[in-house]
Amino acid sequence: MSIWIEQTSRVIVQGITGHAGMMHSASCLAYGTKIVGGVTPGKGGEVVHGNVPVFNTVAEACAAVYPDVSFIAVPAPHATDAILEAIDAEIPLVVCLTEGIPVHDMLRIRRCLVGSKTRLIGPNGPGLIAPGKCKVGIIPNEICKEGSIGIVSRSGTLLFEAIYQLTSLGYGQSTCIGIGGDPVVGTSFTDVLRAFNDDPQTEVIVLIGEIGGNAEEVAADFIRQHVHKPVVGYIAGRRTPEGKRMGHAGAMIAGNTGTALSKINALQTAGVEIAQNVTDVGSIVAKVLG
Amino acid sequence: MNVHEYRAKELLKSFHISVPFGVCIEENTPSAIAAVLKAFKDRPKVAVKAQIHAGGRGKGHFKENGTSGVRLVETEYAAEVVADMFGKTLVTNQTGSDGKVVHKVYVTETVAVAREFYLSLLIDRDRQCPVLMASDSGGCDVETVAKESPEKVLTFPVDPLSGLQPFQARRVAYLLQLSGEAFKECVDLVLNLYRAFVASDACLIEINPLVLTKEGHLSALDCKMQLDDNARFRHDNFASFDDPNEVxxxxxxxxxxxxxxxxxxxxxxxxxxxxxxxxxxxxxxxxxxxxxxxxxxxxxxxxxxxxxxxxxxxxxxxxxxxxxxxxxxxxxxxxxxxxxxxxxxxxxxxxxxxxxxxxxxxxxxxxxxxxxxxxxxxxxxxxxxxxxxxxxxxxxxxx
Missing domain, CATH: 3.40.50.261 (Succinyl-CoA synthetase domains)
Incomplete structure (x- = not known):
């Protein structure tokens, strides 16, 4: 079993008629994802991709096509509203790719998620894929292969890099998830680790972190206490100078916290096998699998 | 994105937070400097403050002559001191050894200080919420105070949905041991600061020091502010905070x-x-x-x-x-x-x-x-x- 999405997942795309929405939904459809509808205010009644109905509101889409996943591909100025609309409609899984959502909005969204029926993945990430079953996001179709490795990454391109290495070595993946590069995101490493730990298909977990914040340290703590599967880790940003924002708003070392070293130490102490370079992720997984 | 002190204080003022009267000089000509200093002619002393996007200016020094980036001077000599700061390179513990060239100089009235405090609002990514920090040891590095005597620093999270509440503002006023009018001023100031923080999409507003004047009022003597670049789309005024010299x-x-x-x-x-x-x-x-x-x-x-x-x-x-x-x-x-x-x-x-x-x-x-x-x-x-x-x-x- 994969985590959070599967072959039967029914997906709507908020912002489906926009450029990004059309492009990404086409790629997901090509992968076999069941896209049952789209939402764009003012475009209700239209049909895209041959047979995908467009609705004006998420509530209308829910009443008509019963989605259990919403894929949000709308620009930052409208993304907060789109996420809150999906939470309001009690959609179990919301995947938001949008880069540039103001952090105050994300703080409010985080609070709205508490006690809601929704899990949010992202924003500012590539989404997730259960190879061979379903894709919600922009992870390239051709680099994935079905198998038993669960991968979670803050960065999108590093997620691609890890998937590619594993597939090249013949190791398939159960689910690959990008949680997003922003300082405040909906789903944490720990949330994903817990799900992989409970997922019978997943045998090895790969965690790709980066400098900034303490999400990796918290994840290390969780691994030490709860995870009974082998974990391989890589942390980007060992050579990043303090105080520089490295593209991801979340990737910044402040004072002595958030350094790669502190994260690597925490993960190693928790028994995680660390890949020193990103190019070593595949071979370390191979080593762990013996 | 970082904001110059003089712009940050304008913003505070627009949220009814009291700051010392001041004018920023952006042009190093005798006439421009004289025009600004005219407003201070009835005051014996002024503060002359180099405007760069880095803290530690008071303790920092100019590469060229070793003087400080913040100077209290007699008003009659202020023009000289202002002109002298322009174009010089200020090195502080936050600029790195290269320092930063000064292109703007801020002149403010001086304030008779009775007590100095620290007050800030920031986004704590580890707790995923806004956090208020306050201390009655103002003017110095709050991280050092927090490490050496944590009991002197009050830190609490703020719920982003309900916002900062009056009871939380009162905790700050009690910590600072204020009473009477100053107590009320403090409660209003903290509530206004949170309004400014949210309405401006700030990631950090740090008032250090916040002072109690000898007349018994609160005033924000210095302010460091960072705004969220992602929120640019809903703030027409953000572009005006950009300083090409700082990029x-x-x-x-x-x-x-x-x-x-x-x-x-x-x-x-x-x-x-x-x-x-x-x-x-x-x-x-x-x-x-x-x-x-x-x-x-x-x-x-x-x-x-x-x-x-x-x-x-x-x-x-x-x-x-x-x-x-x-x-x-x-x-x-x-x-x-x-x-x-x-x-x-x-x-x-x-x-x-x-x-x-x-x-x-x-x-x-x-x-x-x-x-x-x-x-x-x-x-x-x-x-x-x-x-x-x-x-x-x-x-x-x-x-």
Missing amino acids: DPTEAEAKSVGIHNYVALDGDIACLANGAGLGMATLDLLDALGGKAANFLDIGDTASAEQIEAGFRILLKHPKTRGVFVNIFGGTLPCDRVAQGLISAAETVVLRVPCVMRLMGNRKNEGFTLLQRSGLSVFATEDLTQAVETIVRETKAAL
Whole structure:
């Protein structure tokens, strides 16, 4: 079993008629994802991709096509509203790719998620894929292969890099998830680790972190206490100078916290096998699998 | 994005937070300086404060003459002191050893200080909420105070949905041992500060020191403010906070073509990658294999052909560039668009330095074909380790 999405997942795309929405939904459809509808205010009644109905509101889409996943591909100025609309409609899984959502909005969204029926993945990430079953996001179709490795990454391109290495070595993946590069995101490493730990298909977990914040340290703590599967880790940003924002708003070392070293130490102490370079992720997984 | 002290104080003032009267001088001419100082002629002393995007100015020093970036002077000598700060390089514990050149000087009234406090609001990413910090030990480094005597620092989270409540503001006023009018002023100030924090999409507002004047009023003597660049779309005034003097010229050029992630570093290999994580991993790998990055340009996953070409031009003409390294894992971004970007850029800026391109993912083979046909001397591969080894070796060989 994969985590959070599967072959039967029914997906709507908020912002489906926009450029990004059309492009990404086409790629997901090509992968076999069941896209049952789209939402764009003012475009209700239209049909895209041959047979995908467009609705004006998420509530209308829910009443008509019963989605259990919403894929949000709308620009930052409208993304907060789109996420809150999906939470309001009690959609179990919301995947938001949008880069540039103001952090105050994300703080409010985080609070709205508490006690809601929704899990949010992202924003500012590539989404997730259960190879061979379903894709919600922009992870390239051709680099994935079905198998038993669960991968979670803050960065999108590093997620691609890890998937590619594993597939090249013949190791398939159960689910690959990008949680997003922003300082405040909906789903944490720990949330994903817990799900992989409970997922019978997943045998090895790969965690790709980066400098900034303490999400990796918290994840290390969780691994030490709860995870009974082998974990391989890589942390980007060992050579990043303090105080520089490295593209991801979340990737910044402040004072002595958030350094790669502190994260690597925490993960190693928790028994995680660390890949020193990103190019070593595949071979370390191979080593762990013996 | 950082905001100058004088602009931050204007913003505080618009939220009814009291700040000392002050005027910023942006032009180093005797007439401009005299015009501003006229407003202070009835005051015996003024504070003259260099405006740079870094803290520690009072304890910092000018490279040229060793004087401080914040000076209390008699008003009759102020013009001289102001003129003297312009164009000089201020080094503080936050600027690095290069320091920052002063282009603006802020003159304010002096305040008779009875007590100094610390007050800030910031976004705590670990707790995922706003946090208020207050201390009755103002004027010094709050992190040191927090470490050495944590009981002196009050820290509490604020619920982003309900906002900062009066009971929380009262906790601050009690901590600062205020009474009477000053107590009420403090409660209002804290509530107003939170309003300013949310309404301005701030990531940090730090008032250090917040002072109780001898007359018994509160006043924000200094203010450090960072606003969220992501919120630019809903704040027309954000553009007015930008100071081109404070931005690395290459970064400014990148921004002008819509590339928002440029980081200047101190090596000699210019790096271009699609994605911040991949970029950081690239820098690590370069370093591990003996190279050093001059900078890092993240073109993201949606860059247009024109943006990529402009990005390459920026890197190629950068004086520190001794080699160019490209690392692309195309998800949405087609690799041939990146290859074409380099080819087009090389038509206007000669490719004099070694260049290695690692292409993977979306349309990588089309990218390789384009490069091969271009006749440019570019080593292209899909193997990341080989690519990094090659650029490190060739850059060294070309020195």
